[in-house]
Amino acid sequence: MIDVVNAWKSYKSGTRTVDALRGIHCHIDRGRFAFIVGPSGSGKSTLLYMLGAVDRPTQGEIFVDGENLVAMSEAAQNVYRREKIGFIFQSFNLINNLTAVENVLIPFLPRGVTAQQRADAAELLTRVGLGDRLDHRPYQLSGGEQQRVAIARALVKKPLVVLADEPTGELDSKTGDEIYKILRSLQEAYHTTLVVVTHDRRFINPHDLVLEIQDGQLVGGPNGSPASSEVSNGLPAEVRAAE
């Protein structure tokens, strides 16, 4: 469902060029829980935001649900992000003067909120354990509760893919466990594809897809072994089969 084909990303700063991604190939099936792991500065966030069409690769193609993100106009990319992608950030990114339910409804605000959407938002907040805090504002919620609101906001439009950048980076480990439990149960309920950047491999389950990046290139998975049947040495299964 997601296919990244020879993606390169170079940033120029002054006379220096940084190759943040150096020929990434990977495939993520619909409904997978995929992790992007690797050292600081290895290109994890760069890859994640490419999947969200926040930025374009310098070279290569990125296909999501049959659409080539690289060939899209900016307007089409905006529609893609709005309709198909839910984002979850490390620092929650909630709006302080809106209530929890209003924060969840943010994706719908530009076009006006329907009664059904309001009901969906309340239901999602109940699912993440905040049914009694719909009208709380972010500063009245703990970090873990704020991240649960952000998760509900990412899922309320039933996106094809949820992209999360260090979603537990600002939370203690017990709260982190709760957040992953919630992410996994929502993923099961909504059949969403989840791609998560993390430093913390504790949250990775054996059947998850692990994309390990070093210096902008995919390498083997945890413990140096191929992380899953889908990726080995950075090549998608169909490419390996053709070798």
Ligand SMILES: Nc1ncnc2c1ncn2[C@@H]1O[C@H](COP(=O)(O)OP(=O)(O)OP(=O)(O)O)[C@@H](O)[C@H]1O
């Ligand atoms: N806008 C930018 N301009 C210039 N260089 C950038 C830009 N964004 C990222 N980089 C560089 O690209 C490389 C990869 O960055 P990226 O943020 O993807 O790494 P990361 O693996 O997510 O790191 P971390 O775990 O520390 O968040 C780094 O060397 C970074 O400095």
